[in-house]
Amino acid sequence: MTLEGKHILICISGGIAAYKINYLVRMLVKKGAEVQVLMTPSAENFVSKLTLSTLSKNSVYSEFSSADGTWNNHVEFALWADTILIAPCTANTLAKMVHGMCDNLVIATYMSAKSPVFIAPAMDLDMYQHPSTKQNLEMAEDFGHFIIPAENGELASGLEGEGRMAEPETIVEKIEDFFEGSDNPQSLGDKIVLITAGPTYEAIDPVRFIGNHSSGKMGFSLAEEAANRGAKVILISGPSAQKISHHNIELHKVTTAKEMFEKVFEYFETSDIAIASAAVADYAPKEVASEKIKKKEDSLTIELVKNPDILQTMGDRKTHQFLVGFALETQNEEDNAIGKLERKNLDMIVLNSLRDEGAGFQKDTNKVKIFSKNERVEFSLKSKKAVAIDILNFVQEQILK
Ligand SMILES: Cc1cc2nc3c(=O)[nH]c(=O)nc-3n(C[C@H](O)[C@H](O)[C@H](O)COP(=O)(O)O)c2cc1C
CATH class of the missing domain: 3.40.50.10300 (CoaB-like)
Incomplete structure (x- = not known):
């Protein structure tokens, strides 16, 4: 299986679509991936650490340090990951990523990473259309990140249009596509x-x-x-x-x-x-x-x-x-x-x-x-x-x- 043993680091930011990540984590784990979850402080308003840690079988972190004072080492998370998925990616997190505003665990981890990055934006209609969002997505693409575009449909605000986060099935498919054919990842390692x-x-x-x-x-x-x-x-x-x-x-x-x-x-x-x-x-x-x-x-x-x-x-x-x-x-x-x-x-x-x-x-x-x-x-x-x-x-x- 393409995702067997792959280290997938999911970073959740504070959008309503965060509820879909529970299901996404379950799908990835079922496909044999090892999943760790980080979240922005504001994502905690949308989805529970307890659910995510149960499904991922790993502790979930949103702060640089835990209650006992130990450092939740962002560099280690970054180096552990074969790929990083930012989903849902809010307008705020996207802007911080492309401008290097490193004020939380998710951004510090993202900025320490060497692995490929997937971004699944999720926003309300006008936010997704906003020139700043469009420009920031283009910048992220220029960095070499993979954008999994938002889809058309009913939005949490009641509006209809583009902005819904891609469905978990689509996200998994994109990640699988990426790893497909690279089952022997070092086969050209010295070339x-x-x-x-x-x-x-x-x-x-x-x-x-x-x-x-x-x-x-x-x-x-x-x-x-x-x-x-x-x-x-x-x-x-x-x-x-x-x-x-x-x-x-x-x-x-x-x-x-x-x-x-x-x-x-x-x-x-x-x-x-x-x-x-x-x-x-x-x-x-x-x-x-x-x-x-x-x-x-x-x-x-x-x-x-x-x-x-x-x-x-x-x-x-x-x-x-x-x-x-x-x-x-x-x-x-x-x-x-x-x-x-x-x-x-x-x-x-x-x-x-x-x-x-x-x-x-x-x-x-x-x-x-x-x-x-x-x-x-x-x-x-x-x-x-x-x-x-x-x-x-x-x-x-x-x-x-
Ligand atoms: C109910 C609710 C839903 C929200 N949904 C979104 C969303 O889908 N996309 C988005 O970019 N921001 C959304 N926001 C705004 C973000 O939560 C806000 O910008 C926050 O600062 C994001 O922080 P983070 O990027 O660090 O997670 C929502 C806010 C609320 C209260």
């Missing part, structure tokens, strides 16, 4: 994994560029999965709205193919595994106009010049690295992919086809075939997270051969 993701943008003038539809989802899913397996991940991404979600991922943002090339070769030599999933522009405008190009003639010609071939150069310079390329083809797919595998001196290539429904750019799902020098495996349509698991399983099998 440095270099991953490229997203598109590149090649400027035409100060306002226009040549780009492509790559969202970066596949590369970010691979980075997350490699990090879950204990690897140190260097993720080099072109413009993408994706967010990193793991402290083992070092994100470097670039814009152009040339910038990606420079960054990749800062790290390639010391990498053990390199996965090139970025959709890099093959060509860039020869000249970038310094002013916006005005509409004048009926046609406009832009001269393009070849960008450096990042994957080919990795193949040429490869010493010990296991090198994985991606191919997105629209015709003679398998032949083209195998040709690329050989030509670019790759160890493995992942082929996805634009012809497959649900696969390719911007989608949350993908359907891939993987080729190594001697093997060919075809997978069904899956979430990009599940595809990342398949790809890394294949990489690990090949490395062990």
Whole structure:
């Protein structure tokens, strides 16, 4: 079971949805997780420590020290946790988290933690819509935390709308998804994994560029999965709205193919595994106009010049690295992919086809075939997270051969 033996630290803040946490704790314990509960002083108005400690089989704390004067060590709680869940997360606790206002046990623990953090906000309609809440949630997401969005429905105030804390089943599912595939969390523990993701943008003038539809989802899913397996991940991404979600991922943002090339070769030599999933522009405008190009003639010609071939150069310079390329083809797919595998001196290539429904750019799902020098495996349509698991399983099998 995914959650068997996992240390889950639940931090409850003072919202009416706190009553749902009793049920959530029970579900997690039934799934084999070890659960500890902390709460803010104001959460005590909403849910009882006695119930929570009975269900979690652990003492529940809300203050820095107990009645006998012993310290409820926030650093120990933080280091114990494989993941921290703040639920319900009030507007107040959220604001304190993102601004570092460390005036209670929950925030001190959160700020001492290295583990991934899940946040399940719960608020009344207008509070949830408030610009400060929206901005604070965005900041939390930028920190790499996972937001489990509030849902639509009847609110305790009697209003209807967005603000209800996600149901315990949904929260458990999100946590399970996170741990899924990481049953062997240290399987890449001694490896440095270099991953490229997203598109590149090649400027035409100060306002226009040549780009492509790559969202970066596949590369970010691979980075997350490699990090879950204990690897140190260097993720080099072109413009993408994706967010990193793991402290083992070092994100470097670039814009152009040339910038990606420079960054990749800062790290390639010391990498053990390199996965090139970025959709890099093959060509860039020869000249970038310094002013916006005005509409004048009926046609406009832009001269393009070849960008450096990042994957080919990795193949040429490869010493010990296991090198994985991606191919997105629209015709003679398998032949083209195998040709690329050989030509670019790759160890493995992942082929996805634009012809497959649900696969390719911007989608949350993908359907891939993987080729190594001697093997060919075809997978069904899956979430990009599940595809990342398949790809890394294949990489690990090949490395062990
Ligand atoms: C009955 C009641 C229900 C509340 N529900 C919420 C809520 O769902 N979300 C929220 O952000 N604040 C809610 N509040 C306000 C918080 O309890 C208040 O901001 C408190 O200071 C939060 O402290 P904490 O974040 O340290 O737990 C509620 C207050 C009351 C009295």
